Amino acid sequence: AVFGKGHVVLIVLQGPEVSFPASQGLSTALLESIQQHQPEHLFLDCSEVRKLDSLSLGALIKCHIAISNEGGKMTVCGLHSDMQAALGVKSLDRVLELTDQPGKQAIARWQAESN
Numbered sequence: 001a002v003f004g005k006g007h008v009v010l011i012v013l014q015g016p017e018v019s020f021p022a023s024q025g026l027s028t029a030l031l032e033s034i035q036q037h038q039p040e041h042l043f044l045d046c047s048e049v050r051k052l053d054s055l056s057l058g059a060l061i062k063c064h065i066a067i068s069n070e071g072g073k074m075t076v077c078g079l080h081s082d083m084q085a086a087l088g089v090k091s092l093d094r095v096l097e098l099t100d101q102p103g104k105q106a107i108a109r110w111q112a113e114s115n
Helices: 022-037 054-069 081-089 103-114
Strands: 002-005 008-012 041-045 073-077
Touching: 008 022, 008 103, 022 041, 022 054, 041 054, 041 103, 054 073, 073 103
Parallel strands: 008 041, 041 073
Antiparallel strands: 002 008
């Protein structure tokens, strides 16, 4: 599900696992959302997700690069502690902005810090 307001887009991933074949479409969907909405900040809410496969992680990196090239930012939010730890092991926490806050809370915090 995609929700956009102003320069902020929230994408909510649904389901406990994003793996093949769903992971193949994830990159396309994320990149299309960036192109369509041109957000200043993209929030990807993974509150319902417990596992991402390697193709899904690649999609997150592609999305991060695409939005960074347009001058925007991306936050992967709603991460459970085990997912955050797995991303840290792969050093993706150095590349991606991560938070355990669900999407709407992460957006509210970002907006408060931006003012």
